[in-house]
Amino acid sequence: MAKQLDYHTIREIFTRFQAADPEPKGELEHVNAYTLVVAVALSAQATDAGVNKATRELFKIADTPEKMLALGEEGVTEHIKTIGLFRQKAKNVIKLSRILVEQYGGEVPNSRAALQSLPGVGRKTANVVLNMWWRIPAQAVDTHIFRVGNRTGICPGKDVDTVERAIEDNIPADFQQHAHHWLILHGRYHCKARKPMCGTCLIRDLCQFEDKTL
Structure with missing residues (x-):
């Protein structure tokens, strides 16, 4: 050191x-705060390029938590199966989408504690979202x-x-x-x-x- x-x-x-x-700029492709949260959560133990390849089509049809829930876990799994740990990540995407709908009115919260309460979202993911979307340093x-x-x-x-x-x-x-x-x-x-x-x-x-x- x-x-x-x-x-x-x-x-x-x-x-x-x-x-x-x-x-x-960060290299993860996204269209709103929600897709950024999902993309960063999917990027754990995966490359940004690999995540982008998987999410381009996914985000065309599911760019809100409501649309992701309508797609369902199997639908999400089908889109992200080229990413490592895809089954667990698909479960987390559905769980966090449900929490966003039920507890936050479908909006992504802008506090670190609230973000970290979402499944599959740790401190690093929360910090990326705070920095890239809300421009908090x-x-x-x-x-x-x-x-x-x-x-x-x-x-x-x-x-x-x-x-x-x-x-x-x-x-x-x-x-x-x-x-x-x-x-x-x-x-x-x-x-x-x-x-x-x-x-x-x-x-x-x-x-x-x-x-x-x-």
């Missing part, structure tokens, strides 16, 4: 991220962010909760809204798990990773 970088270094890192990609820590945070020293921590706090505590406020997207995309396409592309990395000179590749 790298040592926590200082304020000025972190500010320079995110200044470079912002210059390269001013408005980073919540930080969703996935494996990419955990790796980048610890390698670079931007937000080191022994677990995802510690890394989430390190982002909130150490990344300047003006970068908080997009912080997790910049970190995810950097980890996905540059600071890869097995073969990090250090030779073309825009923060190579600021990163504390000792095993940099050429």
Whole structure:
């Protein structure tokens, strides 16, 4: 685990991220808050590309909890069977849709606690929805962010909760809204798990990773 970088270094890192990609976007396809919740819940232990492939047709016919309930568990299963853990995920999608209809009038709540009460929705999923839909600077820590945070020293921590706090505590406020997207995309396409592309990395000179590749 790298040592926590200082304020000025972190500010320079995110200044470079912002210059390269001013408005980073999440890669899960969605048309409203509800389809975003479903897409993020389905993305656990699956790739965004795999989820998008499965949900394109699903969301054409079921873009509200009412329509999803009408489709039924078997109908949902048929659409998402290319995704890992699809049977359990189909059950969760139906359960959370029923709760949204019965307890929230078919609307997606915008509090972390309410979101986390939905089946298949953990803290990371809730934070993604809060950030992407309501533009609340919540930080969703996935494996990419955990790796980048610890390698670079931007937000080191022994677990995802510690890394989430390190982002909130150490990344300047003006970068908080997009912080997790910049970190995810950097980890996905540059600071890869097995073969990090250090030779073309825009923060190579600021990163504390000792095993940099050429």
